[in-house]
């Protein structure tokens with residue numbers, strides 16, 4: 001694997017390992033069936049990359065969309081139970097089509113279904129990392145999707161864009177390719193007259209003023225908003241992203257001037273913090289006094305119980321929570337070290353007091369600084 005991030009799209013042909021995310025709209029028909037021809041066209045491009053020596057991890061959506069037709073549903077279901085049912089039906093059909101299409105190129109595939117926790121909880125992360133790297137070593141193309149049949153509303157990502165970014169981090173990919181139904185990021189929704197293609201984004205500030213909508217195609221989720229979130233996760237941890245359509249994928253992988261290239265802006269960082277910053281659903285809030293806000297934001301210290309004035313929500317030790325100032329503005333997100341039933345008795349007390357009154361073990365931080373990410377406040 002290359003140790004240095006790819007500097008531009010012209011280096012794409014030299015990527016050693018890529019994660020490719022394909023959206024539902026590129027694989028299915030509007031009436032909720034798989035489109036084997038379009039699926040095979042994507043596979044042809046990926047097989048060509050493999051033949052050129054690149055390892056490929058595919059993150060494929062389409063399970064829910066592919067279950068719509070066979071179940072006779074009128075449209076993409078909105079309730080969780082029917083989404084789970086549709087995904088369970090569609091996932092089998094999806095992987096069967098992939099298996100056939102890759103086999104035509106002599107390639108073996110593996111289905112890997114992940115939940116959000118597999119990408120960030122330490123033991124699970126290592127487990128998923130080990131399984132995926134072994135599959136790659138064995139020459140297999142892993143096909144990843146969220147485990148929609150068991151993911152509840154609280155824990156699911158719901159969109160594969162952010163899952164793909166976390167998977168890129170998990171497998172140490174050189175680049176993430178987001179394939180969708182538009183050929184690039186535009187300055188506004190592509191249907192709006194005057195919207196122009198953005199060829200390259202080298203810093204997050206260049207996205208100021210770009211109008212992205214959450215409305216995706218009839219079968220997809222998240223629209224461009226979750227793709228921009230995905231781009232932030234990947235680029236901030238040193239992985240560049242190319243966003244284009246499935247139809248332009250071959251040209252993009254050849255390094256041609258198509259799609260949008262997002263340069264890496266940061267260095268590899270903890271996946272837990274990426275997840276906390278961009279993907280975690282928080283379970284509660286801790287209200288900080290002004291001194292604690294300054295300590296956490298300016299001095300980057302851990303959060304101690306003495307600086308917390310109130311607690312909201314129901315959470316367990318290890319759950320993600322928001323840290324808010326007295327006015328309710330979110331200043332950070334963190335993994336809390338105590339459950340919500342224990343926190344009230346700790347508030348306002350120094351760690352020394354807590355050790356003396358409640359015993360050793362109660363002198364630990366409420367949120368350790370290693371488990372904390374600051375949230376950029378809107379100006």
Ligand SMILES: Nc1ncnc2c1ncn2[C@@H]1O[C@H](COP(=O)(O)OP(=O)(O)O)[C@@H](O)[C@H]1O
Pocket residue numbers: 022023024025026179180181182184185186187188189190191210211212213214215216217218219220221222223224
């Ligand atoms: N600024 C923008 N540039 C490009 N596409 C945009 C923009 N804003 C919104 N979109 C919409 O996002 C859609 C892609 O999202 P989605 O349907 O969720 O794709 P997928 O199923 O591939 O994940 C495009 O069809 C496009 O209409």
Ligand SMILES: N[C@@H](CCC(=O)OP(=O)(O)O)C(=O)O
Pocket residue numbers: 022023024025060061062063064065087145146148158159160161216219220221222223
């Ligand atoms: N896991 C879901 C993915 C939903 C999703 O992210 O869809 P899309 O916006 O088309 O990438 C499925 O397979 O239907």
